[in-house]
Amino acid sequence: xxxxxxxxxxxxxxxxxxxxxxxxxxxxxxxxxxxxxxxxxxxxxxxxxxxxxxxxxxxxxxxxxxxxxxxxxxxxxxxxxxxxxxxxx
Amino acid sequence: xxxxxxxxxxxxxxxxxxxxxxxxxxxxxxxxxxxxxxxxxxxxxxxxxxxxxxxxxxxxxxxxxxxxxxxxxxxxxxxxxxxxxxxxx
Amino acid sequence: xxxxxxxxxxxxxxxxxxxxxxxxxxxxxxxxxxxxxxxxxxxxxxxxxxxxxxxxxxxxxxxxxxxxxxxxxxxxxxxxxxxxxxxxx
Amino acid sequence: xxxxxxxxxxxxxxxxxxxxxxxxxxxxxxxxxxxxxxxxxxxxxxxxxxxxxxxxxxxxxxxxxxxxxxxxxxxxxxxxxxxxxxxxx
DNA sequence: TATCACTGGAAAACTC
DNA sequence: GAGTTTTCCAGTGATA
Numbered sequence: 001x002x003x004x005x006x007x008x009x010x011x012x013x014x015x016x017x018x019x020x021x022x023x024x025x026x027x028x029x030x031x032x033x034x035x036x037x038x039x040x041x042x043x044x045x046x047x048x049x050x051x052x053x054x055x056x057x058x059x060x061x062x063x064x065x066x067x068x069x070x071x072x073x074x075x076x077x078x079x080x081x082x083x084x085x086x087x088x089x
Numbered sequence: 090x091x092x093x094x095x096x097x098x099x100x101x102x103x104x105x106x107x108x109x110x111x112x113x114x115x116x117x118x119x120x121x122x123x124x125x126x127x128x129x130x131x132x133x134x135x136x137x138x139x140x141x142x143x144x145x146x147x148x149x150x151x152x153x154x155x156x157x158x159x160x161x162x163x164x165x166x167x168x169x170x171x172x173x174x175x176x177x178x
Numbered sequence: 179x180x181x182x183x184x185x186x187x188x189x190x191x192x193x194x195x196x197x198x199x200x201x202x203x204x205x206x207x208x209x210x211x212x213x214x215x216x217x218x219x220x221x222x223x224x225x226x227x228x229x230x231x232x233x234x235x236x237x238x239x240x241x242x243x244x245x246x247x248x249x250x251x252x253x254x255x256x257x258x259x260x261x262x263x264x265x266x267x
Numbered sequence: 268x269x270x271x272x273x274x275x276x277x278x279x280x281x282x283x284x285x286x287x288x289x290x291x292x293x294x295x296x297x298x299x300x301x302x303x304x305x306x307x308x309x310x311x312x313x314x315x316x317x318x319x320x321x322x323x324x325x326x327x328x329x330x331x332x333x334x335x336x337x338x339x340x341x342x343x344x345x346x347x348x349x350x351x352x353x354x355x356x
Numbered sequence: 357t358a359t360c361a362c363t364g365g366a367a368a369a370c371t372c
Numbered sequence: 373g374a375g376t377t378t379t380c381c382a383g384t385g386a387t388a
Contacts, residue, residue, distance in 0.1 A: 015306070052281060315381095
């Protein structure tokens with residue numbers, strides 16, 4: 001055997017290096033974000049409020065997606081004949 | 090010493106039993122919820138859709154709370170003099 | 179047109195509200211449990227171990243129920259006049 | 268009155284949108300990482316161990332950087348003509 | 357039964 | 373350095 005690991009070892013190394021590269025990137029982006037916050041703070045904005053605003057916008061977006069997925073489910077149910085219409089009677 | 094644990098043991102036992110009782114309750118409620126879904130399904134409703142609706146309503150509520158907390162932070166910031174008004178200039 | 183929210187709508191609304199109420203309760207209990215853990219931690223207990231203990235007791239209980247139900251089956255078989263085979267193996 | 272959304276508003280909006288874009292990117296990378304782990308798992312590697320390996324390599328790297336920076340300081344001191352004390356302790 | 361999403365706890369990161 | 377918030381993963385429970 002040539003070296004500890006052999007082919008499996010090469011494969012493992014490849015996976016790990018890919019992850020490490022991605023984590024580097026992610027770290028870089030995290031720093032960018034931090035810098036933007038710092039810049040905003042430097043010109044007088046309250047970063048705590050900014051974070052809240054961003055959180056709310058994120059929730060909005062998530063909700064919109066949920067509603068769309070609801071629509072999908074609903075249309076699918078109609079096709080399937082689950083319950084004829086929401087309002088019969 | 091009378092028995093393994095003594096006073097500390099009694100205390101621990103008490104904590105654990107309280108938790109177990111609460112978990113029983115929680116389990117009971119989970120069963121109730123399941124029953125309600127079953128009842129709804131029995132009269133023809135699509136539980137998948139129901140779950141979506143409930144999830145969306147939950148998100149609405151969470152968002153409303155986030156907005157209120159944003160307001161709190163905002164008012165606090167004004168008092169603190171962070172940034173005079175959102176729109177100066 | 180009856181309007182969205184006819185009888186079926188009322189029924190659906192009722193189901194959903196019941197579920198939401200139950201989920202509220204469940205959430206409340208989850209908070210209670212957390213508080214008990216916090217209290218235990220405050221007086222020096224290791225909550226991680228406590229969780230293990232509770233998990234084990236739960237398994238024990240499940241086992242006991244298993245045995246009891248086995249016993250029930252066995253006794254019913256006897257009452258029914260069938261001659262149960264002696265449990266071999 | 269300039270209207271909510273004057274210059275300060277534009278500036279704020281710009282900050283927030285930049286952050287949101289960066290968070291999108293970060294999210295994408297996080298997903299990539301997850302996929303790599305999934306791929307590794309699929310061919311039989313233990314991701315838990317992989318995480319450990321990566322953590323250790325990160326520590327190693329931090330250590331190496333520590334050493335290099337120490338070396339830098341030392342070399343600069345030499346160039347500057349100061350006579351560094353031999354590293355004692 | 358097996359996949360699928362979700363909840364809850366543990367760990368990590370960031371802020372102050 | 374402490375405290376709070378995000379992030380991550382494992383366990384649980386629902387659905388098909």
